[in-house]
Amino acid sequence: MVIGGGFAGLAAARALARAAVDVTLVDRKNHHVFQPLLYQVAAAGLSPAEIASPIRRILRRQANVRVLLGEVVAIDPNEKRVRLADSGELGCDFLILAAGATHSYFGHDAWEPHAPGLKTIEDALEIRRRALIAFEQAERSEDAEARRQWLTFAVIGGGPTGVEMAGAFAEIARHSLVRDFRRIDPRVARVVLIEAGPRVLQSYPDDLSRKAQAQLEALGVQVWTGSPVTGIDETSVQVGADRLAARTIVWAAGVQGSPLARTLGVPLDRAGRVRVQADLSVPGHLSVFVVGDLAAFEQDGRAVPGVAPAAIQMGAHAGANVARAVRGEPPAAFRYRDKGSLATIGRRRAVALIGRLRLSGPVAWLAWLVIHIFFLIGFRNRLVVLFNWAWAYVTYDRSARLILGRGRGAAVTDGG
Amino acid sequence: MVIGGGFAGLAAARALARAAVDVTLVDRKNHHVFQPLLYQVAAAGLSPAEIASPIRRILRRQANVRVLLGEVVAIDPNEKRVRLADSGELGCDFLILAAGATHSYFGHDAWEPHAPGLKTIEDALEIRRRALIAFEQAERSEDAEARRQWLTFAVIGGGPTGVEMAGAFAEIARHSLVRDFRRIDPRVARVVLIEAGPRVLQSYPDDLSRKAQAQLEALGVQVWTGSPVTGIDETSVQVGADRLAARTIVWAAGVQGSPLARTLGVPLDRAGRVRVQADLSVPGHLSVFVVGDLAAFEQDGRAVPGVAPAAIQMGAHAGANVARAVRGEPPAAFRYRDKGSLATIGRRRAVALIGRLRLSGPVAWLAWLVIHIFFLIGFRNRLVVLFNWAWAYVTYDRSARLILGRGRGAAVTDGG
Numbered sequence: 001m002v003i004g005g006g007f008a009g010l011a012a013a014r015a016l017a018r019a020a021v022d023v024t025l026v027d028r029k030n031h032h033v034f035q036p037l038l039y040q041v042a043a044a045g046l047s048p049a050e051i052a053s054p055i056r057r058i059l060r061r062q063a064n065v066r067v068l069l070g071e072v073v074a075i076d077p078n079e080k081r082v083r084l085a086d087s088g089e090l091g092c093d094f095l096i097l098a099a100g101a102t103h104s105y106f107g108h109d110a111w112e113p114h115a116p117g118l119k120t121i122e123d124a125l126e127i128r129r130r131a132l133i134a135f136e137q138a139e140r141s142e143d144a145e146a147r148r149q150w151l152t153f154a155v156i157g158g159g160p161t162g163v164e165m166a167g168a169f170a171e172i173a174r175h176s177l178v179r180d181f182r183r184i185d186p187r188v189a190r191v192v193l194i195e196a197g198p199r200v201l202q203s204y205p206d207d208l209s210r211k212a213q214a215q216l217e218a219l220g221v222q223v224w225t226g227s228p229v230t231g232i233d234e235t236s237v238q239v240g241a242d243r244l245a246a247r248t249i250v251w252a253a254g255v256q257g258s259p260l261a262r263t264l265g266v267p268l269d270r271a272g273r274v275r276v277q278a279d280l281s282v283p284g285h286l287s288v289f290v291v292g293d294l295a296a297f298e299q300d301g302r303a304v305p306g307v308a309p310a311a312i313q314m315g316a317h318a319g320a321n322v323a324r325a326v327r328g329e330p331p332a333a334f335r336y337r338d339k340g341s342l343a344t345i346g347r348r349r350a351v352a353l354i355g356r357l358r359l360s361g362p363v364a365w366l367a368w369l370v371i372h373i374f375f376l377i378g379f380r381n382r383l384v385v386l387f388n389w390a391w392a393y394v395t396y397d398r399s400a401r402l403i404l405g406r407g408r409g410a411a412v413t414d415g416g
Numbered sequence: 417m418v419i420g421g422g423f424a425g426l427a428a429a430r431a432l433a434r435a436a437v438d439v440t441l442v443d444r445k446n447h448h449v450f451q452p453l454l455y456q457v458a459a460a461g462l463s464p465a466e467i468a469s470p471i472r473r474i475l476r477r478q479a480n481v482r483v484l485l486g487e488v489v490a491i492d493p494n495e496k497r498v499r500l501a502d503s504g505e506l507g508c509d510f511l512i513l514a515a516g517a518t519h520s521y522f523g524h525d526a527w528e529p530h531a532p533g534l535k536t537i538e539d540a541l542e543i544r545r546r547a548l549i550a551f552e553q554a555e556r557s558e559d560a561e562a563r564r565q566w567l568t569f570a571v572i573g574g575g576p577t578g579v580e581m582a583g584a585f586a587e588i589a590r591h592s593l594v595r596d597f598r599r600i601d602p603r604v605a606r607v608v609l610i611e612a613g614p615r616v617l618q619s620y621p622d623d624l625s626r627k628a629q630a631q632l633e634a635l636g637v638q639v640w641t642g643s644p645v646t647g648i649d650e651t652s653v654q655v656g657a658d659r660l661a662a663r664t665i666v667w668a669a670g671v672q673g674s675p676l677a678r679t680l681g682v683p684l685d686r687a688g689r690v691r692v693q694a695d696l697s698v699p700g701h702l703s704v705f706v707v708g709d710l711a712a713f714e715q716d717g718r719a720v721p722g723v724a725p726a727a728i729q730m731g732a733h734a735g736a737n738v739a740r741a742v743r744g745e746p747p748a749a750f751r752y753r754d755k756g757s758l759a760t761i762g763r764r765r766a767v768a769l770i771g772r773l774r775l776s777g778p779v780a781w782l783a784w785l786v787i788h789i790f791f792l793i794g795f796r797n798r799l800v801v802l803f804n805w806a807w808a809y810v811t812y813d814r815s816a817r818l819i820l821g822r823g824r825g826a827a828v829t830d831g832g
Binding site: 029030047048049050052054056057060061066068069070122132133136139140179180181182380381383384387388391395397400401402403404 | 446447464465466468470472476482485486537548549552555556595596598599796800803804807811816817819
């Protein structure tokens, strides 16, 4: 059984295509999300369907896979049984757990409603809704200070997601909305990227971090490094003694393993991830594997990062190890092959680290674009996303500027 | 002031482009919806952003229009003031009310949660969610009778929306999902279209109604005419003594005017619409106009239908009458020009009535397709929708098969 239909879970299921096994893939969503482009849904540049595909659609040609929509709430690794939210149970011979990660507010769960994170399509739509409503509220407000608060966007966390989100907010304000309002000038909107550490993109070399920061600042983003957040409420972010009044706050600072890991009864690391063995199995359970963002795996003294390529490699490897076990062969040890990292900041702005090659600016941006189009699942989505990007590049327009939600008018009345 | 950003409200605002007035357009949504294609969002064929555009984006070149996101809850036609949900107030010299219609359950409001209607993007996403979850539940269910219930889709109301929705459900089941499931065969799904009157599409001539019904039946839809619904609960529709067990129920049977009309203090018709004068103004209030689905207007002894072309014509006419009043000219009487009607049933299946010309089958379908692409707002959306349709035509694929909602896993556990 495979739990999770993200990059790791899909790769695991696919690696078992020719094995003499029946695969059941369980996910609580019916769709796989191409996470690297999720921020573009939050930024109203893409529609959900353009970066998400039904899991059963993706796997429909693989006859030995059955896809189930269901939420796993507990795992018994000894009996290899899982319990579902509606109190059903499923058993199996091999278990590959790819349940991913969720936001971590470092013990401050009260911050969550004020600063949503970005992991699911629903998260992205919520951030989009808040950002678009902020401009609407600013347009309606008679009070200059209130307008200023509505037009301040705080992004917490200077990793790739935070950098991409901050860059996207800046582009919306400076380009996409410019002619749409009468009372406000969206260009006066402030986007502040808040990072506790000394620089943004800390997993990149120093010079690329500096270039990323310079590109963000050229877009008009204020970058606050060395600024640990100490408090968040509905209208502000507290950074030590400073208080930043902001109505749209996005959390991109911390992740932790899915709570499912805790039901395994095995040692976890500080971020709630499962410390896996060399073959990606769980200590003491040879036929239970953990892969993707939920696995803590060290290689050459460094943690394998929680990125899509690592998840895909782990998932495929665990699948292959199950196939080996079925054939009576011993498992193989996992080895991560780092193919490089890319982070985009905005149009013609990005940084890339590919082996020893360090790129920034238009070349890195083009590499980012080509790679993301290429890895998107489904030929149709590639075409549509490419068209959207070409359209947005020429017109600066954002196609998905919809404020949705049952809240209706109520949505614009809360808090002013 | 214009209240409502639908077809009528937009047309009114545009008709005032060259008048010496400041226009404020208020809507509780930030987007205009191209309602004739809303059923395609419910049927997972199109994404919301492809049929909806931000109202301020549509009107951004018209310098004398200001767009406000807000919910009007009451109108005082004497003072020409409106009250907003957040207790703000707005005044004006002329008021054009284009607040549209909502579902009517003919006094049975308890039916609404079990049989949602189709008026907003949120409605369409809810119907999409229910229909997709029904297939997932059927796949998970061990019980043959439960599977049968999950695979039964009831559409109540045989007007254009009901016909289109029933046809789309049948196509999903028979084509789009065929290879995706392991336990169920989606082709066994039953789609039942329930109509109280003697035939579907009652506003069309007899022979076109018959052809539409034949085309529906060729798609596998069961058409129950002369079948007034007497009860709806979570798992069934009651038609007289018959009980149809169905888990997905859509209401397309009745509409009524927006509740805003009641705050005007003027005579309404049975469907809650405002009986307007020849110039579309409200009796006793020369500078208050009601247009679109909320207006009851008779011409040559027949009610002008609640369709998009009528709404556009009324909106433009009321706008022109305001411009006349500003110039000191008397208002003109409204006259509806019927350009024809079209209803689609599925691929290569449709009926059309254009003047005396009656079309059905592929020719009518092609006419429907060309006209809908042409009237979609925005060149970009035209291209994307055209691409989507071409893709779906060739592959039978439906691009937007996403189950979204904060309910998450819980969504699939309710009721089995």
